[in-house]
Amino acid sequence: MEDRLNGARASSSRAEPQEFRVSRPGLSKLLVVGASSFLALSSGLAQDGPEEIIVVGERVYPNVDVIAPAGEQVVETGQLLKRLPGTNLNANGGLTGIAQYRGLYGDRVAVSIDGLGTVTGGPNAMDAPLSYASPLLLEHLTLERGIASVSSATESLGGHIDTEYDRGRHGDSADFSLTGAFNSRYESNGGVTSLAARLVGANDTQKIALLVQRDDADDLEYPDGKILPSQLGRERYDLSYAYRNGDTHAMVFAGRLDTNDSGTPALPMDIDFIETDTYGLRFGSAFGRSLIDIALSYSDVDHGMDNFSLRTPPPSMMGFRSTRAFGDGYQWRIGTQTPINGGELRIGLDGQTSSHTATITNPNVAPFQIANFNDAERDVVGLYGQWNQLIGNLDIELGMRVNRIELNSDEVSASIPAMNP
Numbered sequence: 001m002e003d004r005l006n007g008a009r010a011s012s013s014r015a016e017p018q019e020f021r022v023s024r025p026g027l028s029k030l031l032v033v034g035a036s037s038f039l040a041l042s043s044g045l046a047q048d049g050p051e052e053i054i055v056v057g058e059r060v061y062p063n064v065d066v067i068a069p070a071g072e073q074v075v076e077t078g079q080l081l082k083r084l085p086g087t088n089l090n091a092n093g094g095l096t097g098i099a100q101y102r103g104l105y106g107d108r109v110a111v112s113i114d115g116l117g118t119v120t121g122g123p124n125a126m127d128a129p130l131s132y133a134s135p136l137l138l139e140h141l142t143l144e145r146g147i148a149s150v151s152s153a154t155e156s157l158g159g160h161i162d163t164e165y166d167r168g169r170h171g172d173s174a175d176f177s178l179t180g181a182f183n184s185r186y187e188s189n190g191g192v193t194s195l196a197a198r199l200v201g202a203n204d205t206q207k208i209a210l211l212v213q214r215d216d217a218d219d220l221e222y223p224d225g226k227i228l229p230s231q232l233g234r235e236r237y238d239l240s241y242a243y244r245n246g247d248t249h250a251m252v253f254a255g256r257l258d259t260n261d262s263g264t265p266a267l268p269m270d271i272d273f274i275e276t277d278t279y280g281l282r283f284g285s286a287f288g289r290s291l292i293d294i295a296l297s298y299s300d301v302d303h304g305m306d307n308f309s310l311r312t313p314p315p316s317m318m319g320f321r322s323t324r325a326f327g328d329g330y331q332w333r334i335g336t337q338t339p340i341n342g343g344e345l346r347i348g349l350d351g352q353t354s355s356h357t358a359t360i361t362n363p364n365v366a367p368f369q370i371a372n373f374n375d376a377e378r379d380v381v382g383l384y385g386q387w388n389q390l391i392g393n394l395d396i397e398l399g400m401r402v403n404r405i406e407l408n409s410d411e412v413s414a415s416i417p418a419m420n421p
Contacts (some may be wrong), residue, residue, distance in 0.1 A: 012388035093264035104158030121301030121327035150399035168200030195312035229263030278322030329354035343389035
């Protein structure tokens with residue numbers, strides 16, 4: 001993305017500017033074109049002695065796969081994982097896909113949106129991280145295969161998946177221009193409809209972007225009937241403001257996710273609603289030879305689910321269940337990139353905080369109440385260092401990370417009245 005902050009980890013193709021120095025006697029001009037990168041060398045005419053040529057090119061990492069979700073016919077971003085090597089999707093419903101990579105799934109697979117993790121509200125991952133990434137609004141989905149770099153995510157055992165919203169580009173002059181885009185898709189089975197729009201007003205220093213997507217579907221059909229319940233409904237909004245001046249970039253954003261009446265047939269309950277507010281900022285600038293990247297986001301989730309609104313209710317009134325879950329937390333990162341002897345050194349601090357509460361009730365029996373999670377907190381702070389060096393055809397990456405994790409929770413409780421014989 002053109003407006004990605006200086007110091008951010010990688011572009012959608014995981015290509016990063018790198019400087020090389022070449023000394024060849026009598027060399028006047030050299031042009032190298034690769035399959036995935038372009039290296040351009042500029043120099044003066046040949047001199048009597050050895051001439052130093054500065055090559056500014058791109059290092060291409062072979063262990064990264066990229067998909068442009070906006071051009072794919074999917075209603076959920078997680079469905080794209082089936083097209084990448086070693087990845088799959090545990091789909092509990094039309095909007096509830098949990099990422100899986102080489103046998104690991106759930107929180108063991110790091111998922112980032114705009115470079116940071118997400119705080120979900122559902123105890124059963126009904127609002128899995130990728131459900132917050134509406135596919136028609138995304139610029140790219142990137143899979144970092146194998147062992148992820150220590151600078152990629154605070155915690156990662158099974159690779160790293162990153163998505164980034166397409167919030168448009170800055171203009172080329174001081175005059176403001178207005179641009180927009182509209183995407184749509186439709187499937188006859190279930191009447192699955194997705195509509196997305198992007199509106200951007202920008203000049204060479206400032207940019208305002210509004211993103212909107214809406215998804216709707218009825219129950220899916222198969223030859224012997226319908227998959228009950230498989231209906232879905234989701235709305236996603238994102239408003240951002242970005243500023244750039246030379247090497248300095250900054251962006252603030254606010255987003256809203258509303259999911260309503262969405263079936264999860266593989267789980268004991270279905271989604272009644274998920275209401276999530278997100279806020280964040282990113283800042284990047286150059287300080288001497290180093291680039292600094294600062295990112296912060298906050299999420300607040302209110303989630304309701306039950307086992308009787310969308311599916312056949314239990315035969316007994318005592319079997320009715322409803323759960324109200326809340327989650328909130330911060331994600332943050334402060335990182336630097338410094339070129340050293342043709343290589344690159346990354347040093348940074350990052351972290352996540354999260355708090356969850358979930359209470360199970362029976363709408364027919366007021367005394368029935370189970371405090372399943374009661375202000376369950378998990379806080380992570382990490383320190384990392386990473387060195388990348390290209391030596392001949394060998395690309396070396398050495399990294400070390402130290403995390404401190406703290407867990408805390410209030411007491412849980414249960415009030416279950418005795419059943420009549």
